[in-house]
Amino acid sequence: MMVIINIVRETGLFEVLAIWAAQRAEAKPFRLLVLLALSTAGLSAMLDNVTTVLLMAPVSLAISNRLELNPIAFLVTEVLASNIGGVATLVGDPPNIMIASKAELGYLDFLVVLGPIAALIMAVFVAALWAMVGRTMTVAPHLQTAVLALSSREAVVDRPFLHRCLWLLGIVNVGFCMHSLIHLEPATIALLGASMFMLIGHARRKSEGAAELSFLADVEWKIIFFFYQVVYTGRWIGEGRRDSLLGRSVGFGDAGKSCGIHNGGALGVGNAIGRAG
Incomplete structure (x- = not known):
């Protein structure tokens, strides 16, 4: 999953999500904090939580700097949200995959049992955020205007490549949900998905004349x-x-x-x- 998310990173998807969250929140700091937390948790449930934080953090830092807010609140919130979201699914955290392989648990086994629990914990977490920092986060009007002027379209690096990645990502997640029907282990589906992502990513890097063609160096x-x-x-x-x-x-x-x-x-x-x- 780290390979997949590192390739998706090159599309600019995470920057698009951050700008989308800022505009949906109308650049209001607490609402933005909650939307970034929910985005991080959602991505962490589908992908790897460690890499999700590594990719979301720089974007959150950029937005917090534009709004002149303390970035610590955003970073700590995203770390906790990624752990909560990663608990919900089999692929959200590396130990989940190891446990599922040993115990012969399926993707839906994790989601049905832990999904509602993760959602409940997330709701409690948001309430705790409001109690701790919600009332103290304020932003100057001219800074809000500057953030609202950002364009998510400009953040997309390669739109056709983004579409291919989203299609592949959807296929991989459908495979996770149906792995018991197609008689493939989740780890096998993840490896097949990573292989397909590396093929299209390698072709893109080669066409651009990139010095580094391998994606394995980006794995943690x-x-x-x-x-x-x-x-x-x-x-x-x-x-x-x-x-x-x-x-x-x-x-x-x-x-x-x-x-x-x-x-x-x-x-x-x-x-x-x-x-x-």
Whole structure:
């Protein structure tokens, strides 16, 4: 999903959404904050939440600067909204895909159970935002006029490419919803979708003579491996391998058993260190 969203970024879609939100909110700060939060949550439910924040944040910073507002409120709101939206679907967060693959859960299984919960949490979150910052956010009239004068059409970098990306994105999400009928795992559908996106993205970059044709360099590999480590560490602990894992993490390996680590857990580590001293 990170590959897909990084390719969609090149269309200017996120800038269009930000300008649309600003104009729909009539450049009123709290209304704009809520619309950006809802946009972030919606995108995060369909795509990857980490990359969604990385792409929405610069746009929000630009608008907050134009309105001379504190950007921290926008950034924190979008981070929390992305986590709330990402909870709702199978593809909204990398751990969701890992959990679904292991537990053999479908896209609709996640959406039916967690979708209403995420919507309820989002409503509570918006109410909390109003209580905390809603009454204090004000903007000068001339700044509102400047933001309302922005054109969303000018933000689109390549309109035909945007249309192709939106069609493909729709097909991928339909595939997620119907994966049990077509007998394909969500991860397989995501990989097929990413492959199609890379094909059209590669063709576009090549036609423009871009120096970098690969999209894999844009993937947040550190985040993926972090989630992988978290999930499998939890699995080891759940299977009763906590003591073995703890012994290996401090460098004892199998020798930790002879020091009492295997049977004594953290206390065994302390005793082993004490005896070594």
